[in-house]
Amino acid sequence: MKRVFFTLSSIYWKKSRTFAPECVSVFGGFVLCSGILKPLIERILNSKRYKHMSNKENSVRIQTSILNPYEKKALIWMAERLPRWVTSDMLTWFSLFAAILISVGYLLTNYDPAWLWLASLGYVLHWVGDSLDGTIARVRNQSRPLYGFYIDHNMDCVAEFFIFGGLGFSAYMHFWMGLLLFCVYLGMEVYVMICAHLKNEFKLTYGKFGPTELRVMMIILNTIWFFVEPLHTVSVPVTVGPLSGTLLSMDFAGFVVLAILVFTYFSSLIKDGRYFAKIDPLIKKK
Secondary structure: HEEEEEEHHHHHHHHHOOHEEEEEHHHHHHHHHHHHEEEHHHHHHOOOOHHOOOOOOHHEEEOOOOOOHHHHHHHHHHHHHHOOOOHHHHHHHHHHOOOOHHHHHHHHHHHOOHHHHHHHHHHHHHHHHHHHHHHHHOOOOOHHHHHHHHHHHHHHHHHHHHHHHHOOOOOOOOHHHHHHHHHHHHHHHHHHHHHHHOOEEEEEOOOOOOOOHHHHHHHHHHHHHHHHHOOOOOOOOEEEEEEEEEEEEEHHHHHHHHHHHHHHHHHHHHHHHHHHHHHOOOOOOO
């Protein structure tokens, strides 16, 4: 156990020395958002003007992903057969454990690409815990909408931190790319929460793509990276103005995901902005 801890610590230290400014920026940005923006947003959303629109616990779940019809049947089938001692809280914590497993798998790729299989296993286990915790509560008529909403989405944020952090410290992606992905994904999370608060719509998917499809995509990418050996040593020099550096193989995939997330965010922002402008028009004073 001590050897494993020492190995992970040495990987973290080697990579974090190179990206110390980014680490400081992440911590500073996290503190700023938590300490300033979050209370400000909560104050706005809890104001009298928007109070009547706030009903997160009863928000309509919008799930239109490709795998949703099959996933829903599988989750209900599993929930009905789980032992009674397995609770939704246990599954929520299990999903966090799975996220840590993903992070460790990516960290250890600095020693052997075979650890990508551990990360892929982590994605499967994370799906089980994250998707089944709410399902088992609904199947057993033990739903606690407020508590469930609070615990589940806080755990999601912590899990995302471990997953993207692990990617950033892997052998195939730079830390700054993992940081960018984490920030943009977190931005999407905030957007979903705002819409759940104001529109009573809890959007789990955008188009035909959701968390389950994202996990499947990551497992496919891990498999490709394991079998295609030339990807292990990709390091492309890049110069943009005064800045220069290299791009690793997963950095390119990261740019594609970033482009999709940013496009989805701004297209949804414009669409919902028009909706809110229509139902909440500017009243001209006489």
